[in-house]
Amino acid sequence: RKNCSDLNVCIRQKLQIPRGERYEVCRSVHAEANAIISAPRDKMLGSQLYLVGIDMATKDYVQSANSCSMCKRMIINAGIERVYIRDTKDEYRVIEVQDWIDQDESLEGVFGY
Numbered sequence: 001r002k003n004c005s006d007l008n009v010c011i012r013q014k015l016q017i018p019r020g021e022r023y024e025v026c027r028s029v030h031a032e033a034n035a036i037i038s039a040p041r042d043k044m045l046g047s048q049l050y051l052v053g054i055d056m057a058t059k060d061y062v063q064s065a066n067s068c069s070m071c072k073r074m075i076i077n078a079g080i081e082r083v084y085i086r087d088t089k090d091e092y093r094v095i096e097v098q099d100w101i102d103q104d105e106s107l108e109g110v111f112g113y
């Protein structure tokens with residue numbers, strides 16, 4: 001099925017939903033979820049995930065890109081150990097997934113990023 005980036009339209013944008021919120025209304029399967037469902041469990045455990053966010057409108061790297069709350073919980077339960085997020089052509093942030101477990105924003109009602 002085509003993603004919003006293929007259709008050039010996203011219902012979240014139409015509804016002006018803030019970044020990081022209410023992804024359940026969007027038809028797209030996130031890159032993290034696609035990666036997780038494409039690999040067997042033993043390849044997930046202790047693995048690294050590389051993430052690049054590209055803004056559909058400007059084609060620039062998404063600033064402070066991060067996984068959404070749905071993807072974070074899947075990454076945690078998939079057993080992925082580390083997430084690399086591209087900030088610029090040459091710079092990446094490294095996230096230890098254990099930090100998402102230790103600093104559980106879902107318990108504090110933090111949405112978005």
Ligand SMILES: [Zn+2]
Binds near residue numbers: 026
């Ligand atoms: Zn969408």
Ligand SMILES: [Zn+2]
Binds near residue numbers: 023067068069071072
């Ligand atoms: Zn996501």
